Amino acid sequence: MSAPAILALPPHRRHKTRIRRRAGHVALPETGTVEAVAARIVGGRVGGLFWRPLDARLAAWLGGVEGDICAIVCRDPANLQMLLDICARACPGPILLVAPNIPASDWPEHARFDEKSDPWPLIDRVSTVYCDDPERVFVQLAALAGRRIVAVEKGRVRHAETATVAERAIACLRTDWRYVSPYDDRDWSLDQMIDYLALWREVAGRTAGVGAMLGIAGWKRRRIRQFLIGSPHAPFLSDVREAHRVEGAVAAWPSRTDIAALERLRGGDSVWRVEDGFIRSAGLGAALVQPCSIVLDKRGIYFDPARPGDLDMLLQTASIDAELAARAAALIAQIRTNGATKYNLGGKRVDLPTDRHRILIAGQVADDLSVIAGGGGISFAQIVSAARRENPGSFIIFKPHPDVVAGLRDGEWREPAIAADADLVLADGATHDLLERVDAVQVLSSLLGFEALLRGRRVSVYGQPFYAGWGLTDDRGAAQQRSRPLSLEQLVAATLILYPLYADPRTGLPCSPEHLLVALADMPPRSRIRGMVARLVAKSRKWNKYR
Secondary structure, eight states, X not given: OOHHHHTOOOSOGGGTTSEEEOTTXXXXXXXXXXXXXXXXXXXXXXXXXXXXXXXXXXXXXXHTOOSOEEEEEOSSGGGHHHHHHHHHHHOOSOEEEEOTTSOGGGSTTSEEOOSSSOOHHHHTTEEEEEESOTTSHHHHHHHHTTOEEEEEETTEEEEEOHHHHHHHHHHHHHHSEEEEOTTTOOEEOHHHHHHHHHHHHHHHHHHTTEEEEESOOGGGHHHHHHHOTTSTTXXXXXXXXXXXXXXXXXEEOGGGSOHHHHHHHHOGGGEEEEEEOSSOOSSXXXXXXXXXXXXXXXXXXXXXXXXXXXXXXXXXXXXXXXHHHHHHXXXXXXXXXXXXXXXXXXXXXXXXOSSSOEEEEEOOOTTOHHHHHHSTTOOHHHHHHHHHHHOTTSEEEEEOOHHHHTTSSOOSOSOHHHHHHOSEEOSSOOHHHHHHHOXXXXXXXXXXXXXXXXXXXXXXXXXXXXXXXXXXXXXXXXXXXXXXXXXXXXXXXXXXXXXXXXXXXXXXXXXXXXXHHHHHHTOOOOOHHHHHHHHHHHHSTTGGGTO
């Protein structure tokens, strides 16, 4: 059986010929053992047509069976009766037939699997596989999962070593096939391809169940659909009243949707929220730059302390093991090396005094939902004034939100009270450079406070953002009750690895945060024409239709 059937790629225009015959091509070096590669495949639950859900009738049969089952994988009809006899003697329980070449009417009493959907729910329940062809995909995947394999060869029964079948399968994957990145056409190792397929499965599972989308601006609908690979046919709605006929959840953009009305119509559990992620793009969303990360929250949303969401649940309860914590530490280092922020705008380097304590205060958009939900009614002028009273000799920098500076959104900026207490009101400057050079950061609920934590800065928080209350910040406001203290690595693992969805900026394919950071660093400068268009849109009375 060919390798692409073992590691089949889901249907997508970028997936064509991404697994090719080796044809003399030199393989990339593989460092993992057979056991490690098998663990990768089994842990990622990839192989076969893993993206297609199990047939409903077969799933119902599986749900009604107690205990383990035995499977018969048969290619030659002449061997089927022998396999059935052997299996019936050793396994008096239910039998699953994997025999696509044999008409279903010939053996109607047995459940059948046609290999045209996800094999893993079945492999989970199988204890032994009886087969006449150890090269079949189902047999190989079962062997990789450690199931017992019993084979018939030339009419005689022999016990095939599970390890042998697994070794042959992985040897074929390593030596007979070449793997090509769907992002940029570069050669990949087998491990990289497995990890990509595992990510695809994870994202498909997390985004399944969306019946419709609401409040998504027209200019970014194509990109949002690229994120939702588990619900590829969910329509876009234009009115809350259309949601009553939707089967499944409605994924809504909070700032463009009457969430309360939607929940009254649908019930809270079937309303999910969609928002920009924390490493969003190389450019502003208000300037019509497509997002490269989003969050799809099934409980609430990260910026609303009154409605704890999936991120809060992760931070409260997720078990962050040593491997994931190490990955988070490496991600922090990559963010600092790349100078990455939410919008990755760049900017000029600003001269700052070296003989004074430097405090950066981040402004926000006036109607930002995190300000409305978790700001506590405190103005930025009050924050700047408090910083001056407490730190009379410090050099205080107030940096308004870039959307406000660009004239795309409203917010505090030119107020005399801010100018009176700040040494510098900085309209333009590289955020990542400032974060590396200041001594402390003060915020209401801005994500810049989280970005400052990544740079090891002392962060004072006046509102209730998701990253406050875990023992990492100086909490000046009404901090939420948290269940446990967190390390920075644990906070980052949940916030940047487990919670958001990421998409490659060029292809729209699912990717990791590490891949996105590299891709954004390689992006060309943003278009001036796009920025001009965004300003015209912002000044029009129809702005809310395009946000």
